[in-house]
Amino acid sequence: MKKFSKVLAASLVGTMMVASLAGCGGQKAADTASEPTPVETEEVKEETTEPAKGGEEVTIRTVSMFGGTDPMTGIYSASIEEFMKSNPGIKVEDESATADEQWKSKVLIDFSAGNEPDVIFFFTDVNSQSLVEQNKVVSLDEIKAEYPEYASNISAAAMDSAKYAGDGKNYAVPVRGYYEGIFCNKALFDKYGLELPTTWENLEKAVKTFKENDVTPFAAALGHIPHYFIEHFLLAEGGVKEHSNKDLTAVKDTWVKALTMFKTFNDMGAFPIDTATSKHELQQQAFNDGKAAMFLDGNWVTNGLTDQENTVIVPMPSTGNGKKDPSEIIAGFSSGYYITKKAWDDPAKRDAAVKFVENMTSTDLIREFVLAAGGGAPAADIGAIEGLSKLAGEGAKMAGQAKACDSAVDGWLSKQAWDYLLSKVPVIAIGKEDPTAVVDKVIEIQSSNK
């Protein structure tokens, strides 16, 4: 966790420096960031000259979460096209889709049914457990034994963060890390003479003032994506130390207080009237339309926020009990490219799959992905990058200044416990469920899944 913070800080120094200069440029930084402009690397150019194995066309099937409205979709698709042009002997059939709970289940079912793709960009956390345990993906040790240069550009710290917790081995090649925070509409804060929510008092005052002035304080769809609020209320109450404590019984009090905040904030009018029925995307639109003052999300949403000049990002403040340093945030490496055992064991596909992953994790493409994702820690040394928006630059700065960080709770909480928690958040918010009873049940489910 601290190790990740260090790599985050170090790797973002360049990003921050460029970000601070981004405003001086003539061209709008956000424009360049959102354009899918895959780069032809030296590596790729070399591959162009190399004929396909056996002279026959090889088709590999790929799956990723870069689908739908994901800001990475354009770059990802364009990169595949570029890869196929550079490697005429390899055809890529991509089946990417937006990552949600159903998509995760579909991927796991496909693997279980023997219908897995050849390469997949998937989570490295608890979601990957069954892929590893069923021996469906190949470890990097095995790949490197045959392809010594595989993932050699990826930093050791990034690889360390993307390890599978079960056996401490690397299976996925990470591309970029993420960070989360409160996106604030600065114009609305200025209009009502409010300080940014850097302290709990400021946050509470902002909620009350916005509510009094018919501005929705938080654009939130608690019935759809309460994920960010769960982890941030936990972080606000217990800091990284307690947020990362997987012994739920030991930190039960913190969890109860964190969940109680849903009711407290709901009673204060912090959430929109339709929070239980709205969709996260519609709430993002409400924030973009200036109908809501704050939006809790991650760096991937940065380029989807329309008013880049008037939007700022701050870490969730501490409740003031001394457990959280104000700079602590939710951040980490949680995804990467896997080569499946099925593709690895197929002599016709092995080379193509390795080439594909090497291409998608090339340092230049990682830079493009980091740009499109609005910052976030790059998994390789990408040096100083140009074209980061002002908001992305601020996000990178926030992440770089974090003294400690921890990855999201759903990265380690069992799916059953997490789903139960998600279901109960909107019910807790309206006071129909007791937070203590919910935490007890979460502990019970989590224990039974060990």
Added chain:
Amino acid sequence: MIYKSKKIIWMFLLPTIIFVLLFLYLPFIVSVFNSLYDIPNITGIDKNFVGLKNYKDLFTDPIILSAVKNTFIMILLTVIFEVGLAIVLALLVDTTKAAQKFYRTVFFFPVVISATAIGLMFILFYDYNIGLLNQMLIKLGREPKLWMEEGKALLMLAVPIVWQYIGFYFVIILTGIATIPEDIYESAYLEGATGFQKIIYITLPLIRGVIKTCLILVITGTFKVFDLAWTIAPRGMPNETTYLLGTYQYKTVYEASRVGYGCTIAVFIVVLGFLISIAVNKLFKQETI
């Protein structure tokens, strides 16, 4: 008997039998088997035998009770409005022979639209901030409303479900009306019967069989409603109050990864559906006219 050799009959039936066995009965048997296990992973690994525990949980699960209640409310609404409105529309359209094709096409059109597309459309109708309904209210100088609030969310969910399939039953009933011999109406005309009397004493009694078929279809069909409900109100939005049996079963398996318990719900749905089908068939036992 047309065919002396039964081989031909079996030859034609075999593909269907294999299909039904593979995709209906086998999954059901596997579900019964899985319902006796705790399966915490969608991939089916790490399963533990728990006997009838899932069935005990089923009968103490408050959401199942709510889902059963909601499913029956939905059946009631579809019977009244889907079949009811389809009858009214069919009777009205039957009187205008010239534009029948036009109305058939217009009313049937929602049936061919994907339920997900209709769901997304209604999400945009109901949305509080940018929804069509609230924009209209605002234009009329009224306050926007929370259309999917807890008290009326199920009714709002029923609107697109009912709307989508009215056309389907409309076409069935209209076809039923078309089979009534014209000379019966001519006799009634000579007897001096009014249009209303013709409907009450001739049309409705003679399409009773068709209406019964529609009712059986609508009741058993509503039991399986899933896609539209899941698109508009996933996870029983708001606050777990709009779960139908299908949506709760799906959420339990694919979102909560409680595969064993999800199979228990599936078995429960099949048993309940079977009992309802028997009851409906007995209730609407075909009488020959």
